[in-house]
Amino acid sequence: MSAELEINKPEPIAISKEQKSFHRESNVESTIEDLIQGESILITEFYNDGISLLKELHNYLKRKLPNKSFKEQHxxxxxxxxxxxxxxxxxxxxxxxxxxxxxxxxxEKFYSDNNHFFLTFPQVQGLNSAWQWYKNGVSIPVLRNKIHPYYGTYFPTRFEHLVLFDNWLKRYKGPKKTAIDVGVGSGVLSLQMVQHGFQKVYATDTNPNAIIGLKEFMGTTKLSRKIELDFGDLFGKWEKQSELIVFNPPWLPGTDTLGRMDSAIYYNETLFPDFFIAAKKRLLPDGKLVLIFSNLAEITNVTTVHPIEKELAEGNRFQLEKCYKKSVGAASQKTKRNPHWRSSEEVELWVLLPTYTKLDL
Known part of the structure; x- marks a missing residue:
């Protein structure tokens, strides 16, 4: 399957005209002015010159733009x-x-047939960070082994929601024949379910890199027989009913201004209604639907609508069995963002049961 998928990677830039350049002797103010005018700047001498220019760009923006509220930070x-x-x-x-x-x-992996091109500095930084994570692996507290996230694939950098899910799995007494993981990402939730005895996990993602990366990670090991992958929206090709459906959706309502930059963080207005309609069809009558969410959008005043509460109030498809909550740890002192809302942020694990009317039965 991975051979048919096209890797989502930075698009090579071909340049025919001469570019302005930046190096340690360049005038910073005039270079930033060129950027504001939409002119490209080439880093020609040392990689660190690009790092320096990015720092100067941050300094410039801090002077020009307020950066206090969640909206201003955005x-x-x-x-x-x-x-x-x-x-x-x-x-x-x-x-x-x-x-x-x-x-x-x-x-080498992505551009073996292209011997001369350009990429933006942030794209190269992203490729470099992703290569280190992929090569060295990332330790996740709830998993026995490191994961090796593929380029462009979401993986968790905080773990409170994973601990909530792991604690729930420890208490889960239902059958463990099958489960469905919607939006598998780097595979953490699927790996947790396998670790807790699920015989088969059917997983989907709309990001080809998630599917390609997990196929490569699992290879021909036992995992490849326990976790079956499909590139597709929501439930993809999985039509059969399952005893457990798990979904860790984006936690903030959609935005178009950042393109794909935060595609694992933002959801559009149809995601939750579409998901709940499809989930009802694929959940066994005595099955459970588990959603991992956060109150982030509410405490940052992005929205007053909680999509899971809205479904429970209006959808007539599910009823609440239990909602578990866990406070989020303090933000890292190294973070460049202002995380004052973190003190009131909670991650949530919602366990829903299907409701049935006479028409359903």
Whole structure:
């Protein structure tokens, strides 16, 4: 299946005209002015010159834009995203031209047939970070072994919701023949279910990299027979009913301003209604639907609508068995964002049961 899927990777940039460049002797103010005017800037000498320019860009934006409320932070990030992606690096024979650049295995994997192109500096930073995570693995507290997340695949960097799910799985007394994991990402929830004795997990994702990466990660091990993958929206090709459906959806209502940058974080207005309609059809009469969510959107005043509460109040498809909540730990002191709302953030694990009317039976 992975051979048929096209990897989601940064699009190579081909440039025909001469570019303005930036190096340690360049004038920072005039370079930032060029970026504001929409002009691309090429890092020609040292990789670290690009790091320096990004720092200067942050300093400039901090002076120009307020960055206190959740909405202001969002606008700040959007502007930083726009300007920073005008900073370019040249790649020849799958290696970055600028001196002292990191060695990134994805360049060989993704662009073996392209010997000369450009990428934006943030794209290269993303490829580099992703290569380190992929190569070295990431430890997840609820899993015995490290995961090796593929490029462009969501993986958790905080774990309170995974602990909630793990504690629930420890108490789960129902059958463990099959489960469905909607939006598998890097596979953590599926791996947790297998670890807790589920015989078969059917998993889907709309991101081809998640499917390709997990297929590669599992190889021909026992896991590949326990976790079956499908590239598709919501439930994909899985039509059979299951005793457990698990969904860790995005936690914030949709936005179009950042494109794919935060696609694992934002949901559109049809996601939850579509999901609940499809989930009802695929849940066995005595099955359980588990959703992992957060009050983040409410405490940051992004919305007053909680999509799971809305479904329970209006959908007539499910009833609440239990909702477990866990406070989120303090934000890292290293974070550049202002995380004052974290003190009141809670992750939530909702366990729903199907409701049946006479028409259903």
């Amino acid at each position: 606008e700040y990030r959007a502007e930083y995203f726009r300007l920073s992606n005008l900073i370019l690096l040249e790649i020849i024979d799958q290696k970055i031209v600028a001196k002292r650049s990191p060695s990134i295995g994805w360049l």
